[in-house]
Amino acid sequence: MARLALVAALLCASGMAAWAEPPRTSPRPQPRLQAAPPARIASLRPAPAARPIAPAAIEAALAQAVSTAAPTRSPRPVPRPRGAAAPAPLAVPTVTVATASALAPAQSPPAPRRGLAALFAPRPPKATRGSVCGDPAITGTEIAVIPAAVRGCGLSGGVAVTAVAGIPLSQPAQIDCTTAKALKTWVEDGVIPAIGRKGGGLARLDVVASYTCRPRNNVPGAQISEHGLGHAVDVAGFTLANGSTLTVARDWGRETKIMRAIHASACGPFGTVLGPKSDANHQDHFHVDTARYRGGPYCR
Ligand SMILES: [Zn+2]
Incomplete structure (x- = not known):
């Protein structure tokens, strides 16, 4: 008690x-x-x-x-x-x-x-540093809206892509995310396997054009190119790990198997693929864009 x-x-x-x-x-x-x-x-x-x-x-x-x-x-x-x-x-x-x-x-x-x-506390999902378009395999930066200099041009929600699937681009490609994803798919599933171990494998994508407000084929009065909407990329060739290159201008007719495989694999990820077989304006590069046609991809 x-x-x-x-x-x-x-x-x-x-x-x-x-x-x-x-x-x-x-x-x-x-x-x-x-x-x-x-x-x-x-x-x-x-x-x-x-x-x-x-x-x-x-x-x-x-x-x-x-x-x-x-x-x-x-x-x-x-x-x-x-x-x-x-x-x-x-x-x-x-x-x-x-x-x-x-x-x-x-x-x-x-x-x-x-x-x-x-x-x-819940943590935000991990994103690869510098990735854009919600895809860790696409590296780059978001860019400010590019206003239309003329009717039919302009790019909003665009990105400057510096690498896809671990392969750096020779210059940043200013494109929209749909095109960036198509580029990644093409490089990952098409270009890298087509080149294989040649020269140690693909080391760089040689980009010569992306966003440009200009008429198709630089012909005055022609319809604005898909480049004017950030839907297109021009690729002149591929640099390999040993420093050698495969170029459209030189190797389309020499490294036939590899270059045709690269060209063909762009058809699908992209709606339009133009190479040396298409016309005189595409003897030295592949033009790839994400414009879609009712009849399916246009690949020449
Ligand atoms: Zn082009």
């Missing part, structure tokens, strides 16, 4: 007194409390104002404490479950610091949860 009185005294003292000054406000300090590590006590101090405890809560705590009191137990508080939103439940073995804090939930230190919240 004397033990019960002691427990009640402690609970009243711990609940009503200001925790900032336990020795002065607690009439009969518990030896266990003094034995607790200073760090524990300090962690319970953030709220200086004590909150009154409901009589029912004290009764419940007392009943719990008496029924489970174990004098040989360590007075250290039971560690809280990680990530728990609520403070420790009343089911602690002895009348300890943890029990007192359970009766005053507002005094729980928020700092650890802030750390845990940061730990479990």
Whole structure:
């Protein structure tokens, strides 16, 4: 019975007194409390104002404490479950610091949860540094809107692509994302396999034109080219790992197998593919663009 009185005294003292000054406000300090590590006590101090405890809560705590009191137990508080939103439940073995804090939930230190919240906070999906168009295999930068210099030109939502599928471009290609993705698919699934291990493999795509506001084939009065909308890229050739090159102008008729395979593989990812077979304007480069036709890709 004397033990019960002691427990009640402690609970009243711990609940009503200001925790900032336990020795002065607690009439009969518990030896266990003094034995607790200073760090524990300090962690319970953030709220200086004590909150009154409901009589029912004290009764419940007392009943719990008496029924489970174990004098040989360590007075250290039971560690809280990680990530728990609520403070420790009343089911602690002895009348300890943890029990007192359970009766005053507002005094729980928020700092650890802030750390845990940061730990479990959702993270943004990882993106490859410098990637654009939502594709980690397309490297470049987003570019400002290019206003239409003449009717039929202009590019908004464009990107300056510097590499696709790990293959750098000789100059940034200013195109839209649809065209950037087609370029990546062509290089990845067409150009790289077609070149294979020749010269150590593909090392660079030799781009000679992308966004340009001009009429088709530079003919005055002709319809604006797909280049004027950021839909087209002109590729003059391919640099290999050993420094050698494959050019459309020189190798279309020499490295026939490779060059025809490269040309053919552009047909599909791109809606229009023009090479040396098409006309006099495409003897030294492949023109590829993403314009689509009802009859299917136009590839010459
Ligand atoms: Zn072109």
